[in-house]
Amino acid sequence: MSIVFIQLRKTREDNQILKREEIKKSLEINAFKEINKAVTNFSDILSTISTKYLMLPTDLRLHMQSPNIFKFDKMKMESEISDHRATIYKGVAEYVLSIEANEISVTRFDHLRKYIQFKVDDVADSIMSFQNYVASINASELGTSKNSEFNKWREKIVDELQAIMGYLFDYRIELMNYFLGDIFVSKVPRRKPKDPKCKILTEVATKEEIEKEAEMREKKALEYRQ
Numbered sequence: 001m002s003i004v005f006i007q008l009r010k011t012r013e014d015n016q017i018l019k020r021e022e023i024k025k026s027l028e029i030n031a032f033k034e035i036n037k038a039v040t041n042f043s044d045i046l047s048t049i050s051t052k053y054l055m056l057p058t059d060l061r062l063h064m065q066s067p068n069i070f071k072f073d074k075m076k077m078e079s080e081i082s083d084h085r086a087t088i089y090k091g092v093a094e095y096v097l098s099i100e101a102n103e104i105s106v107t108r109f110d111h112l113r114k115y116i117q118f119k120v121d122d123v124a125d126s127i128m129s130f131q132n133y134v135a136s137i138n139a140s141e142l143g144t145s146k147n148s149e150f151n152k153w154r155e156k157i158v159d160e161l162q163a164i165m166g167y168l169f170d171y172r173i174e175l176m177n178y179f180l181g182d183i184f185v186s187k188v189p190r191r192k193p194k195d196p197k198c199k200i201l202t203e204v205a206t207k208e209e210i211e212k213e214a215e216m217r218e219k220k221a222l223e224y225r226q
Contacts, residue, residue, distance in 0.1 A: 025183075031102035032179045036172060038098035043168045045091040049084050050161040053154050060150075074134065081131040085124050092120045095168075109174060115205035116167050118213060123160040130157060163198075166191065170201035 099106055099113055106113075130153040170191055177187040191200050 027102075028105050028179045031105040032175050034102060035095075035098045035106065035175060038095045039168050039172050042091040042095040043165050045087060046161050046165050046168075049087065050158055050165070052080070052084070053158045053161070056154055057151065074138075078131055078134055081127060081134065085127050085131075088120060088124055088127075092117060105179075106175065108178075109171070111207045111210040112167075112171050112174065112201055112205050114210050114214060115201065116164060116171065118210075118217065119160065119164050119167065121217075123157060123164065126153070126157050126160055129153065166193070166198070167201040167205075174202065 096113065096117065103110075133149065133153055173188050173190055181187045190202070193200065
């Protein structure tokens with residue numbers, strides 16, 4: 001009788017473990033779906049803004065060639081640049097909120113999320129600097145030698161935006177392989193940039209370096225507020 005009871009208890013415990021694992025996996029899959037949607041939305045936002053900066057030289061050139069046909073409103077441009085920062089911060093906030101809502105499932109990837117946020121802050125600073133530069137000159141000066149400064153800032157912003165888009169892709173891959181790799185008994189290959197100077201997220205965002213970076217940025221923020 002005792003043997004039967006022990007066996008029944010063992011079976012019940014095994015079933016409970018299986019049920020718990022099923023629930024855990026279901027929650028992980030739902031977490032991945034939600035975060036993946038936020039990653040896609042944020043990446044689309046960055047892609048749209050990046051395209052606007054890529055098109056700036058064309059808009060400017062057309063204006064310089066035919067100013068009466070192709071208007072160039074510098075004040076409107078300054079306003080749009082300011083909107084870009086607000087749009088980026090709104091996008092990253094929704095991305096972070098989706099992670100925080102599923103934090104228990106993705107804690108192991110928190111350093112990757114922090115690195116992406118650092119890069120978002122950096123591109124927001126670049127956009128602000130570009131806005132200040134545009135505000136400091138006349139529209140006519142953009143067609144002179146100062147145009148090189150204009151392009152320098154524009155290219156910097158495009159590079160930073162596209163780097164973040166690559167990191168978001170990397171983040172998605174890491175989550176996908178962790179949550180779904182065992183189910184499909186396979187993994188999606190990590191990104192391999194064509195430019196050897198470009199690194200993927202897991203190469204640039206080590207836990208140790210992120211901790212140091214976080215401390216440094218927090219220190220700078222405190223100094224700025226004082």
